[in-house]
Amino acid sequence: MCLRRSLTEKAAEAEKEVRAMYDAALDAGWDGEWFVRAYDANGDKVGSNECEEGKIFIEPQGFCVLAGIGVKEGKAQQALASVEKYLDTKYGIMILQPCYTHYYLNLGEISSYPPGYKENGGIFCHNNPWVSIAETVCGHGDRAFDIYKKTCPAYIEDISEVHCTEPYVYSQMVAGRDAKFFGQGKNSWLTGTAAWTFVNVSQYILGIQPDYDGLRIDPCVPESFGDYTIERRFRGAMYHISILNPGHVQKGIKSLTVNGRAVDGNVIPFDESVKEYEVTAVMG
Numbered sequence: 001m002c003l004r005r006s007l008t009e010k011a012a013e014a015e016k017e018v019r020a021m022y023d024a025a026l027d028a029g030w031d032g033e034w035f036v037r038a039y040d041a042n043g044d045k046v047g048s049n050e051c052e053e054g055k056i057f058i059e060p061q062g063f064c065v066l067a068g069i070g071v072k073e074g075k076a077q078q079a080l081a082s083v084e085k086y087l088d089t090k091y092g093i094m095i096l097q098p099c100y101t102h103y104y105l106n107l108g109e110i111s112s113y114p115p116g117y118k119e120n121g122g123i124f125c126h127n128n129p130w131v132s133i134a135e136t137v138c139g140h141g142d143r144a145f146d147i148y149k150k151t152c153p154a155y156i157e158d159i160s161e162v163h164c165t166e167p168y169v170y171s172q173m174v175a176g177r178d179a180k181f182f183g184q185g186k187n188s189w190l191t192g193t194a195a196w197t198f199v200n201v202s203q204y205i206l207g208i209q210p211d212y213d214g215l216r217i218d219p220c221v222p223e224s225f226g227d228y229t230i231e232r233r234f235r236g237a238m239y240h241i242s243i244l245n246p247g248h249v250q251k252g253i254k255s256l257t258v259n260g261r262a263v264d265g266n267v268i269p270f271d272e273s274v275k276e277y278e279v280t281a282v283m284g
Contacts, residue, residue: 004212025069034082035060035070037096040106047096054107056086057096062130065137077138083131084143091162091183092123092150093131094176116179117186123174125151125193129200136204136220141250144205145222148197159183170194208232208241214270217281219243220251237275239268245283254284 002011029035037047037057047057061079070076087094099115100107113120128151135144149155151174157167162183165171170193171185203209207219208230215234226248230241253266257280263269268279 022069025064026073026075029060029064030070030075034079035064042106044106046107053098053100054096054111055098056082058083058087058093058124058127058131059095062127062134065134066130068137071137076134080131080134080138080140080143089123089177089182090150091156091174092125093128093147094121095119095124095127096121099176099178114179116176116182118173121176121178122186123151123176125170125173126191126196129193129196132200133204136251139220139251141205141219141221141225142223144200144220145225148200148205151193152197170197206230207243210234211267213267215239215241215268217241217243217253217256217266217268217279218251219253219281219283221245223248223250235270235272237277239277239279241277241279241281243281243283247284249283252283253281255282256280 002008002014025035028039031045031048031050033049034047034056036045037054037060038045040046045051047054047060049055061083064070065076065079068076070079083093086097096119099121100111101115102111104111110119113122115121128147132144132147135141135147151170153166153168153170156163160167163171163174163185165185165188169188170191172187172191172193173185175181175184175186205220206228207217207221209216209218215232225245227242227244230239230243232239232241256263256266256268258268259274259278266281268277
């Protein structure tokens with residue numbers, strides 16, 4: 001935004017801070033197989049292999065990777081592999097592992113819950129989309145959609161006797177693997193999951209992303225997903241978008257046609273005078 005306003009010095013200052021944050025996340029924030037959750041007031045790591053319990057947390061793996069940190073270095077892919085190995089379950093991704101079995105004064109409330117519940121190893125529905133989005137950043141459409149389905153009410157109605165909450169609404173959390181009632185939903189309606197899921201599905205899986213210069217088409221879908229169409233109203237115009245996937249790839253746009261004309265890249269240029277767009281994007 002600074003560059004668009006010719007604030008070059010301010011832009012350079014911001015870019016310098018971005019690079020510093022990126023480097024810090026890969027330096028002090030990398031634990032060998034995943035990203036560290038935090039440092040406590042004493043400077044000790046939280047969410048590290050050095051910890052007795054609570055070695056890996058979901059939040060930094062999702063947020064660092066969706067921000068693009070570690071992708072070109074291969075660390076993002078390693079972090080997501082660790083999520084699948086240590087945190088994933090048939091009912092969704094747990095917030096941490098291993099669970100805390102006693103109270104930690106430096107951690108407080110998180111270690112006060114029974115193992116498998118709430119912040120102590122529960123499956124929080126609102127941060128599962130963060131990892132799904134992160135998977136799309138790395139081009140893993142199959143994995144991203146699998147994560148989405150594990151907490152989506154439309155896909156888990158057949159386990160209502162386990163889930164025990166309304167089959168048409170997200171829960172704040174689902175009891176984790178260490179809980180007595182693994183898979184049981186808690187606190188339905190009390191969550192930001194729907195908003196995060198809408199962003200995940202519309203912008204990252206289906207890939208229709210609002211951008212400064214126009215709509216960006218950047219889907220990341222399962223190989224078996226096939227072709228699909230989307231109608232999107234954006235800046236006073238209606239977009240009729242067809243996304244074709246003849247090669248059944250998970251990510252990548254090979255060609256983009258807007259109102260009969262080929263467009264380089266994957267952004268539909270915004271033209272205030274145009275009120276109707278016919279768009280065809282071919283994945284490949």
